[in-house]
Amino acid sequence: MVEQLELQKRKIILKLNGVKKYFPIKSGLLRRVQNHVKAVESVNLELYEGESLGVVGESGCGKSTLGRAILGLEPLTEGKISFRDEEIQDLKRKEKLRFVKEMQMIFQDPFASLDPRQRVGDALSEVFSIHTNMGARERKEAVLKLLGEVGLKEEHYDRYPHEFSGGQRQRIGIARAIALNPSFIICDEAVSALDVSVQAQVLKLLKTLQEKYHLSYMFISHDLGVVRYFCNRVLVMYLGNTVELAEVEELFKEPLHPYTQALLSAIPRPSVNTKVQRVRLQGDLPNPANPPTGCPFHTRCPVVKDICKTEKPQWEEYTSGHFVACHYAGTSIVSGEV
Amino acid sequence: MRETLLEVNNLITEFRTADGNVQAVRDVSFFVKKGETLCIVGESGCGKSITSLSIMGLLPNNGIISGGEIKYENQAIHALNAEEKRKLRGSKISMIFQEPMTALNPVLTIGYQLREPFMLHHKVNKKQANIQGIELLKQVGIPYPEKRMKQYPHELSGGMRQRVMIALALAGNPGLLIADEPTTALDVTIQAQILDLINSLKEKLDMGVMFITHDMGVVAEVADRVMVMYGGKKIEEGSVEEIFNQPRHPYTIGLLNSVPNVDDPEFELEPIPGSLPSLTEQISGCRFHPRCQFATEQCRITAPTEFEIGNDHNVSCWLVEEEASNNGRAIGVAKA
Numbered sequence: 060m061v062e063q064l065e066l067q068k069r070k071i072i073l074k075l076n077g078v079k080k081y082f083p084i085k086s087g088l089l090r091r092v093q094n095h096v097k098a099v100e101s102v103n104l105e106l107y108e109g110e111s112l113g114v115v116g117e118s119g120c121g122k123s124t125l126g127r128a129i130l131g132l133e134p135l136t137e138g139k140i141s142f143r144d145e146e147i148q149d150l151k152r153k154e155k156l157r158f159v160k161e162m163q164m165i166f167q168d169p170f171a172s173l174d175p176r177q178r179v180g181d182a183l184s185e186v187f188s189i190h191t192n193m194g195a196r197e198r199k200e201a202v203l204k205l206l207g208e209v210g211l212k213e214e215h216y217d218r219y220p221h222e223f224s225g226g227q228r229q230r231i232g233i234a235r236a237i238a239l240n241p242s243f244i245i246c247d248e249a250v251s252a253l254d255v256s257v258q259a260q261v262l263k264l265l266k267t268l269q270e271k272y273h274l275s276y277m278f279i280s281h282d283l284g285v286v287r288y289f290c291n292r293v294l295v296m297y298l299g300n301t302v303e304l305a306e307v308e309e310l311f312k313e314p315l316h317p318y319t320q321a322l323l324s325a326i327p328r329p330s331v332n333t334k335v336q337r338v339r340l341q342g343d344l345p346n347p348a349n350p351p352t353g354c355p356f357h358t359r360c361p362v363v364k365d366i367c368k369t370e371k372p373q374w375e376e377y378t379s380g381h382f383v384a385c386h387y388a389g390t391s392i393v394s395g396e397v
Numbered sequence: 398m399r400e401t402l403l404e405v406n407n408l409i410t411e412f413r414t415a416d417g418n419v420q421a422v423r424d425v426s427f428f429v430k431k432g433e434t435l436c437i438v439g440e441s442g443c444g445k446s447i448t449s450l451s452i453m454g455l456l457p458n459n460g461i462i463s464g465g466e467i468k469y470e471n472q473a474i475h476a477l478n479a480e481e482k483r484k485l486r487g488s489k490i491s492m493i494f495q496e497p498m499t500a501l502n503p504v505l506t507i508g509y510q511l512r513e514p515f516m517l518h519h520k521v522n523k524k525q526a527n528i529q530g531i532e533l534l535k536q537v538g539i540p541y542p543e544k545r546m547k548q549y550p551h552e553l554s555g556g557m558r559q560r561v562m563i564a565l566a567l568a569g570n571p572g573l574l575i576a577d578e579p580t581t582a583l584d585v586t587i588q589a590q591i592l593d594l595i596n597s598l599k600e601k602l603d604m605g606v607m608f609i610t611h612d613m614g615v616v617a618e619v620a621d622r623v624m625v626m627y628g629g630k631k632i633e634e635g636s637v638e639e640i641f642n643q644p645r646h647p648y649t650i651g652l653l654n655s656v657p658n659v660d661d662p663e664f665e666l667e668p669i670p671g672s673l674p675s676l677t678e679q680i681s682g683c684r685f686h687p688r689c690q691f692a693t694e695q696c697r698i699t700a701p702t703e704f705e706i707g708n709d710h711n712v713s714c715w716l717v718e719e720e721a722s723n724n725g726r727a728i729g730v731a732k733a
Contacts, residue, residue: 117584254440259655259668288657327614
């Protein structure tokens with residue numbers, strides 16, 4: 060009960076309502092739209108202030124598209140996105156600028172997002188010249204402060220991107236993202252390209268910044284170990300559909316959806332003492348342009364029943380704060396029992 | 398005692414660059430036995446891939462093996478000429494790579510590429526090669542193998558392509574399979590399938606497997622023995638249980654503490670400070686000392702030698718050696 064009260068007390072910063080994103084497939088002489096790739100299928104989601112929401116799933120499950128859609132980098136096919144109770148999906152370019160300051164993104168490959176011929180300090184000060192009316196000296200001071208904030212040194216101001224290591228480049232990416240004091244940051248596989256020893260440093264940095272500036276993160280990753288360490292709640296996606304959402308503890312302890320169970324059992328554990336019973340999923344992900352009827356997971360589900368093939372399960376709250384879309388939620392894929 | 402398949406002694410691989418010669422592999426020795434999996438672990442630039450390319454004789458033009466020897470079934474193979482090396486590859490030692498799409502030829506069918514090794518190594522005709530190819534695809538768990546033989550690489554998914562790569566590598570009945578990050582580009586559920594496949598093939602065919610990875614989770618899953626590399630050097634080697642339960646080198650301990658544990662919610666990350674050294678960087682003494690919190694004066698001046706602490710567990714660290722001579726006084730026991 061106490062927990063539930065706490066849940067209600069938390070402020071909602073971002074709300075998604077039936078968000079859909081379809082990409083048209085054009086072919087033939089007239090480039091007619093033949094079909095759609097259903098990248099994101101009606102996602103309903105609430106994100107609280109100061110929390111880290113992990114979004115996990117295999118490649119092609121739509122997790123990155125969802126992130127890009129929230130920031131307005133992809134126009135929505137359908138649905139509404141509200142940020143602090145204001146709908147932002149149809150805003151014009153100028154009005155959007157206000158929200159750009161509030162919502163930022165950290166990309167997987169920071170080298171690709173830096174101009175190789177621009178000094179890092181100049182690249183960072185550009186942020187301030189666009190969004191603020193600071194003078195040149197003020198800008199430089201702000202950038203130097205930023206560099207210190209993400210664990211870089213003052214002398215890095217005059218260097219070019221190629222002079223930095225992968226971890227340092229990601230720090231520059233983080234510096235850019237936090238420059239304007241945003242309240243919400245999407246990390247799209249932000250640590251996936253880094254070596255483990257450096258990955259751990261960057262995760263620590265992101266956590267420190269979160270505490271200091273009360274940031275909310277949407278942490279898109281395929282690495283469940285990192286998600287468990289970093290996030291408060293986890294959303295599992297499969298083929299554009301949200302299949303499960305729960306507090307991180309609960310999801311790892313009692314996964315309800317068969318896909319989540321299979322995903323958890325497939326992670327290679329860095330330990331030789333615990334041998335868990337493994338359930339291996341057969342086959343590959345279906346084509347998102349031609350998704351299976353009924354439950355999208357039924358082609359690979361080890362506990363599939365007839366109804367799964369025809370009827371799509373609803374996104375429902377199974378227990379408080381634990382959402383799942385499955386006709387037989389809670390069925391163990393190991394024993395087949397509920 | 399199982400037969401030793403591959404033996405590498407004091408291997409040194411160098412690259413000629415504009416800045417002079419750069420050593421990518423510095424005096425590394427190890428062995429692989431029949432029917433066992435040796436995992437080589439390390440982060441980027443530690444020399445793990447170059448070690449495997451040296452064994453295969455696939456070094457780029459500016460790379461040379463400037464010291465040491467590589468023996469396969471007691472025969473030196475590092476000094477063979479190009480033609481002899483070509484015969485060795487595929488029939489004795491095969492390799493699978495990280496990105497199967499770049500390793501497969503996009504304009505030839507799977508069938509064409511799969512028949513080739515049979516026709517080259519076993520001198521069979523096309524029809525028989527086709528039958529054997531289909532048999533192999535079945536063995537690596539590809540559904541509808543007859544249909545797949547006529548398809549092109551782009552028609553298959555990532556996991557399927559990696560299975561085709563494994564089938565290709567197995568076509569010449571090799572004794573040793575070198576797998577260079579074969580699952581890094583795959584999703585976890587597919588990765589689990591491929592790891593299971595490699596494990597079961599290893600047992601069925603009694604192959605030696607040299608598995609290169611940076612993922613400690615994968616190591617725990619497939620390895621019999623583990624070799625940890627840092628900055629071109631071997632720093633620790635031992636059975637998989639020894640490495641995970643009693644890691645001794647500060648870097649191995651740091652590596653294990655940098656991987657978030659999925660099963661332990663209380664797990665706290667302990668990153669290794671600093672960043673990876675580049676190959677050209679001149680570091681005196683132990684190559685890890687600038688990032689090591691236990692580094693002493695000795696570490697800064699002289700490079701540690703390999704030291705055996707029992708159970709075939711070798712460590713190159715002054716602290717471990719010192720501790721052994723002092724009998725006790727733990728330096729840094731990893732969190733279990």
